[in-house]
Amino acid sequence: MMTLHPKVIDLTLGRVERLLSALGNPERAIPPVIHIAGTNGKGSTQAMIRAGLEAGGDRVHAYTSPHLARFHERIRLAGELISEPALTALLDECVAANGGEEITFFEITTCAAFLAFARTQADWTLLEVGLGGRLDATNVVDHPRLTIITPVSMDHESFLGDTVAKIAGEKAGIIKRGVPVIVGPQHPDGLAVIEAQAARLGAPVLAHGQHWQAFEDRGRLIYQDETGLLDLPLPNLPGPHQIQNAGAAIAALRALGRDEAACEAAVTRAVWPARMQRLRRGPLVDLAPQVELWLDGGHNPAGGEAVAATLARMPRRETHLICGMLNTKDVTGYMRPLAPQVARLHAVSIPGEKNTLPAEATRDAARAAGMDAVTAGSVAEALAGIAATSPEARVLICGSLYLAGTVLRENG
Incomplete structure (x- = not known):
């Protein structure tokens, strides 16, 4: 096709x-x-x-x-x-x-x-x-x-x-x-x-x-x-x-x-997946059962502002992002409004997506936007790492609908 x-x-x-x-x-x-x-x-x-x-x-x-x-x-x-x-x-x-x-x-x-x-x-x-x-x-x-x-x-x-x-x-x-x-x-x-x-x-x-x-x-x-x-x-x-x-x-x-x-x-x-969707069951949730896990597919500066405003209104909790983005997007523009809400960003490449931004470039953009940022080999690896050090954190997987789709497939 x-x-x-x-x-x-x-x-x-x-x-x-x-x-x-x-x-x-x-x-x-x-x-x-x-x-x-x-x-x-x-x-x-x-x-x-x-x-x-x-x-x-x-x-x-x-x-x-x-x-x-x-x-x-x-x-x-x-x-x-x-x-x-x-x-x-x-x-x-x-x-x-x-x-x-x-x-x-x-x-x-x-x-x-x-x-x-x-x-x-x-x-x-x-x-x-x-x-x-x-x-x-x-x-x-x-x-x-x-x-x-x-x-x-x-x-x-x-x-x-x-x-x-x-x-x-x-x-x-x-x-x-x-x-x-x-x-x-x-x-x-x-x-x-x-x-x-x-x-x-x-x-x-x-x-x-x-x-x-x-x-x-x-x-x-x-x-x-x-x-x-x-x-x-x-x-x-x-x-x-x-x-x-x-x-x-x-x-x-x-x-x-x-x-x-x-x-x-x-x-x-209304039901609309991957728009600040709380994940409550599935293999990813089982990997970090005490983590509060969310998923969002917003990917442009207005999307970043919307997610930041949503996080700002939630009860206070240490918040980590697992983020993968396409190389066609205004990455720093998306991340800048999120920086004040986030303890650390964990950058991943989007699996199977030829236009993915490499995890290292996503990490560098996050640092330029004022965030502490590291890379991870996958969403599961990032989540396991967060759960090991901050078991009750809030984790938002974000940055792309393509990443969100991958997560929904993996999480059943």
């Missing part, structure tokens, strides 16, 4: 449109679409919207990327993960229809998802953008029911541009004529670009801070918009950044006419 096209990422819609046409344009036959772009929070927001819709009995398709442990996690059909045989059959069908033409791995899997969604009955389709928005393979749906843009920050600069405004311009490419767009908290430069694009297309804007707000008050989530106020439990996904993701999800549910029960389900029933 990975030999389909020489470039792993090559943003254009031409190839995906050609293949969808050869398949009979399944993207025109899928249930109403909610399309989500943004730098951080896309997956969590999607998970909350899905929880809210499913609580009301709706059947929901969902497309996400990347996967963590197994590829079929990317495609959820009417609430259930696609089976391996069904996925294999769909991919074979797409490869045959493609007729040997160039196409990327992400493009052909997106076409397979559209095919699956068109053939399985459901009430909604939740589409998460892979990269950017304007030229992303998911951006072939002419008239979604809603679009959502979560916070935009610096990431993938070599593909999307070197300023927040340029990156926001790519994300704003999912906005469609006349279709409401829900906008999470944004840098002013990004917001200006998003609002200008929405104005050009006559798309109603529901923006954080203007049309809705969400905040914590006395251990509750308070959501407010022009139709009133909701007093809800805090999100079950940990971290203060989930307040705003929940706000965007609730704004979406309210725009779809959903009631308070759906909004409460969104914040209490």
